[in-house]
Amino acid sequence: MNQTPVNLLEIRNVKKTFSISGGGFLSRPLTLTALEDINFTIRKGETLGIVGESGSGKSTLGRCILQLLTPDQGQVLWLGQDLTKLPAEEMRKRRQDLQIIFQDPLASLNPRMTVGEIIADPLRTLRPELNKEQRRERVLKTMAAVGLLPEMINRYPHEFSGGQAQRIGIARALVTEPKLIVCDEPVSALDVSIQAQILNLLAELKDAFGLTLIFISHNLSVVRHVSDRILVLYLGRIVELATGDEIYLDPRHPYTRALLTAVPIPDPRLARLRTIDGLKGEIPSPINPPSGCTFRTRCRFAEAQCAEQRPPLETLESGRLVACLRWREIEAAEPIAGTV
Amino acid sequence: MAPVLTVKDLSVRFALHDSVVTAVNNLNFTLEAGETLAVVGESGSGKSQAFLALMGLLAKNGSVSGQALLGDVDLLALSKTELNQYRGRDVAMIFQDPMTSLNPALRLKQQLAEVLVLHKGQDQKQAETSAIAMLERVGIPEPAKRANAYPHQLSGGMRQRVMIAMALLCQPKILIADEPTTALDVTVQAQMLDLFKTLTDDFGTSLVLITHDLGVVAGVADRMMVMYGGRPVEKGTVDDLFYDPRHPYTLGLLHSTPHIAKRAERLDPIQGMPPSLENLPKGCSFHPRCAFAFDRCLAERPALTALDNGREKACFHEGPMRYGKVA
Numbered sequence: 001m002n003q004t005p006v007n008l009l010e011i012r013n014v015k016k017t018f019s020i021s022g023g024g025f026l027s028r029p030l031t032l033t034a035l036e037d038i039n040f041t042i043r044k045g046e047t048l049g050i051v052g053e054s055g056s057g058k059s060t061l062g063r064c065i066l067q068l069l070t071p072d073q074g075q076v077l078w079l080g081q082d083l084t085k086l087p088a089e090e091m092r093k094r095r096q097d098l099q100i101i102f103q104d105p106l107a108s109l110n111p112r113m114t115v116g117e118i119i120a121d122p123l124r125t126l127r128p129e130l131n132k133e134q135r136r137e138r139v140l141k142t143m144a145a146v147g148l149l150p151e152m153i154n155r156y157p158h159e160f161s162g163g164q165a166q167r168i169g170i171a172r173a174l175v176t177e178p179k180l181i182v183c184d185e186p187v188s189a190l191d192v193s194i195q196a197q198i199l200n201l202l203a204e205l206k207d208a209f210g211l212t213l214i215f216i217s218h219n220l221s222v223v224r225h226v227s228d229r230i231l232v233l234y235l236g237r238i239v240e241l242a243t244g245d246e247i248y249l250d251p252r253h254p255y256t257r258a259l260l261t262a263v264p265i266p267d268p269r270l271a272r273l274r275t276i277d278g279l280k281g282e283i284p285s286p287i288n289p290p291s292g293c294t295f296r297t298r299c300r301f302a303e304a305q306c307a308e309q310r311p312p313l314e315t316l317e318s319g320r321l322v323a324c325l326r327w328r329e330i331e332a333a334e335p336i337a338g339t340v
Numbered sequence: 341m342a343p344v345l346t347v348k349d350l351s352v353r354f355a356l357h358d359s360v361v362t363a364v365n366n367l368n369f370t371l372e373a374g375e376t377l378a379v380v381g382e383s384g385s386g387k388s389q390a391f392l393a394l395m396g397l398l399a400k401n402g403s404v405s406g407q408a409l410l411g412d413v414d415l416l417a418l419s420k421t422e423l424n425q426y427r428g429r430d431v432a433m434i435f436q437d438p439m440t441s442l443n444p445a446l447r448l449k450q451q452l453a454e455v456l457v458l459h460k461g462q463d464q465k466q467a468e469t470s471a472i473a474m475l476e477r478v479g480i481p482e483p484a485k486r487a488n489a490y491p492h493q494l495s496g497g498m499r500q501r502v503m504i505a506m507a508l509l510c511q512p513k514i515l516i517a518d519e520p521t522t523a524l525d526v527t528v529q530a531q532m533l534d535l536f537k538t539l540t541d542d543f544g545t546s547l548v549l550i551t552h553d554l555g556v557v558a559g560v561a562d563r564m565m566v567m568y569g570g571r572p573v574e575k576g577t578v579d580d581l582f583y584d585p586r587h588p589y590t591l592g593l594l595h596s597t598p599h600i601a602k603r604a605e606r607l608d609p610i611q612g613m614p615p616s617l618e619n620l621p622k623g624c625s626f627h628p629r630c631a632f633a634f635d636r637c638l639a640e641r642p643a644l645t646a647l648d649n650g651r652e653k654a655c656f657h658e659g660p661m662r663y664g665k666v667a
Contacts, residue, residue, distance in 0.1 A: 053525035053526070053527065053528075054496075054525055161613050163613055164613075191382035191383050191552065191613075191614060192382060192552055192553075192554070192593055192596045192597060193382060193592060193593065193596045193609050193610040193613070193614070193629075194382075194609075194613060195596065195609075196595075196596035196597075196598075196607040196608075196609030196610075197609045197611075199598070199607060200606050200607055200609060203606060218525060218526065219526075219598075220526065220600055221555065221597075221598040221599060221600040222598050224598070224600050224602075225598040225599075225602070225607070248600065248601070258527065259526065259527065260600070261530075262526045262527045262529065262530035263526055263555070263600045264526075264529070264530075264533075264553060264555025264556050264558065264559055265555055265558060265559075265599060265600055265601065266554040266555045266557075266558050266582070266594065266597045266599055267558055267582065267599070267601075268558040268559075268578045268579050268582050268583075269579070270558075270601075271555075271558040271559040272559075276530045276534060278530075278531070278534075279527040279530075279531075281481075282495050282497050282498075282525070282527075282528055283525070
């Protein structure tokens, strides 16, 4: 594909806050900033991985893209059309293009519906013009695509293992022939061997149906395995966005660098050789984030300027993004040479 | 040197309403002083139940047979009261979810001190001082202040550190950690694994690390035992099993694990899913998922046999294994 990539989605200045109880009876509600200054694009046909620790805002971002949560400000442009401004009825029609797969496969399936009913459900609301026969035909076709046998159509979710249940969840997302699927930790609850089967299935489906995927996970190895580009979030902000190779071979942000050295690698000799960039402490509270660069409290390269100034999200060569005031100095001082 | 723990013919059974399932079947292994043994397997492999049985923590419908020799004491032959003298003092266990293991109504120093008062006969004051010292040892900032906190006031990583501190208070010979980092973020996981390494080095504690994550195993373990359907299928040093696996299941697990250093390509997963314990396949319980299975595997169960370098495997297949696209 030598054409200029088509931007399927453009996320502009998205911000999302939640109001939470201050704790006490008379305390004022507190504002938790889950996402701020989110700007990036998703290209048609790519898999964009979103990584970050708990509380980084990765699931909130996925939900804001799908309009399952409404951003406080900013735009979510789907082929140029702002989804945040779309009337409910229009948005409902769009939903057949935008689907989601959840982490806990069994919890996300209605236990009182059969597999056939679960998979057909989105068609009832999103494709009301289809009759019962046409729906059944589509359901069977989709079941075959995800590796479910036709005779399973009348069974109930509890009769399935986690891996099979996740296939049902994938079929439900796939049945409306979407263009984009947000996969929110789709393999985190599965056994290792099943996890690999589902990852392969997603890759096959992506090729077969020309899907664009947003793959949210805390597991950097999984994300690296499936993604073309990777977005790294920290405390609700983008710290880096680059291709999988760039992130892995030439990470620019100190957080990405530290994150990479912390990823467990299934290779004992390599594991013994490498030194973990000891990130101190844990992700701070998003209710009261640090001033300036939000990562500075854990960053071993932080200086006075990092507390005063919020690093802008810089666009570098090849379109990669990074938000760090000091990345050039850091790279000069400590070049990456097989850190992982 | 004699092993710290010798487990012989350990079996764990659960009575269901109309049948009995065997979760662990004739498990034999030893744990050496100061070593880290990883116990690896998927859901239903019996990896957790085997160690819950050692600690006398099986569910009510569970029963255990066999021997677990801690020195010359058989842990499995002790009464609950007798076992209490050893639990926490000689053998400690920590779990995946620290919140469910800590008492939400007690301040940290109260629950930590209790262990020392009970096992070491220290007075409250003395015990609290030791508790605070241990909190500092496991990397809790401002330990004296944090000791007054309740569990809900701490983050997940901090709670797991408190669990480790509590487990190590009596400097046990053995620490059993069941998926201790599974619920944690990767940066916090790295800190915990690092802490395990330092602590086993400093205290000479033997660590049993129960996990499904081969990445975690590679970083900290000396030896590993792979379990499938309630039985060990391969045992050996971490290097032997990672670089030269002899059991098809071990090989399959390795090929199923994504590696950060490798470009996006298809994984070669094991086909099918882990078996139900109620309905284990005849012969080798792995044979329906095994690419190398032949007639004998369907009829007969392979026994765990010794190979070179102290390793063992339970598999009839001989010779090299060509797996999927990777030779």
